[in-house]
Amino acid sequence: MNRTPTSRRRFLGLVSGLGLTAAAGGVLGGCARGGQDASEVVVSFNDLSQPFFVAMRRELEDEAGKLGVKVQVLDAQNNSSKQIADLEAAAVQGAKVVIVAPTDSKALATAADELAEQGVAVISVDRNIVGAKSPVPHVGADNVAGGRAMADWVVKTYPAGARVVVITNDPGSSSSIERVRGVHEGLTAGGANFKIVAEQTANSKRDQALTVTQNVLTSMHDTPPDVILCLNDDMAMGALEAVRAAGFSPDKIKVLGFDAIPEALARIKAGEMVASVEQNPGKQIRTALREAVAKIKTGAAPKSVSLTPVLITSANLAEASRISEVK
Structure with missing residues (x-):
């Protein structure tokens, strides 16, 4: 997508600011090893202070290691403006696929459109992105x-x-x-x-x-x-x-x-x-990362995957462990 000089300057400013944030607060983190450049797969979580997303990040790191890829992890800190800026900066840095757990389902639509226009594939996890020009592939529970x-x-x-x-x-x-x-x-x-x-x-x-x-x-x-x-x-x-x-x-x-x-x-x-x-955060993020890697390696368009949630009570408590073991 062609951008005006003002827009390009804003993007470069975002990249610079993001680098400073990463150095000062550890917002960006490479995980796993091998394979792609760290900027090819970017994962933006809406809030890494929430235990659910901490667990999802842990599963992401494990799957990245198994696949031999590197990812950058971004924490939006439950701030839509920050998440949008992070994603724009990731595109400038050369990301080929962005996996995002949106802070707000509608607020990310324009950012998703801009990424798509630049040839960056977007996959949502846990939460949908609503209102984009083309449906964003989603991996998550019903x-x-x-x-x-x-x-x-x-x-x-x-x-x-x-x-x-x-x-x-x-x-x-x-x-x-x-x-x-x-x-x-x-x-x-x-x-x-x-x-x-x-x-x-x-x-x-x-x-x-x-x-x-x-x-x-x-x-x-x-x-x-x-x-x-x-x-x-x-x-x-x-x-x-x-x-x-x-x-x-x-x-x-x-x-x-x-x-x-x-x-x-x-x-x-x-x-x-x-x-x-x-709702199996491990299977969500592992599936999304596999779709991202397939996109990079083969050009295959990422697919949506819907998982069936299970109500865990004392009667089926063991099932929670079995679900978490599904890789």
């Missing part, structure tokens, strides 16, 4: 099905109805939009006795979920909810802490999460938490 699985558990466990609190993850992300949709669809199918008595975001953060849950339980102390559905596990940890601090037992207010991180699985085993949705 988040609607995951949200519905949570709601189905509620309907099955409370056949007479339940009061439900929903704590949502990052606003604007496809994962949040789709998980909320699945929860609403499932509870609506259960009937009018299944009521969402509070729905609020905690931005995927444990401390914010703690505060949100404390406020909810304070306002509803005499008529507490039956279930708290947290749309990621880090928030579920905060909700569990608030429930315990308010004097409620795990049987009185049941907490479900999403992601099946090790801490959540340990809480399920201990009986402190009811369930978590396993």
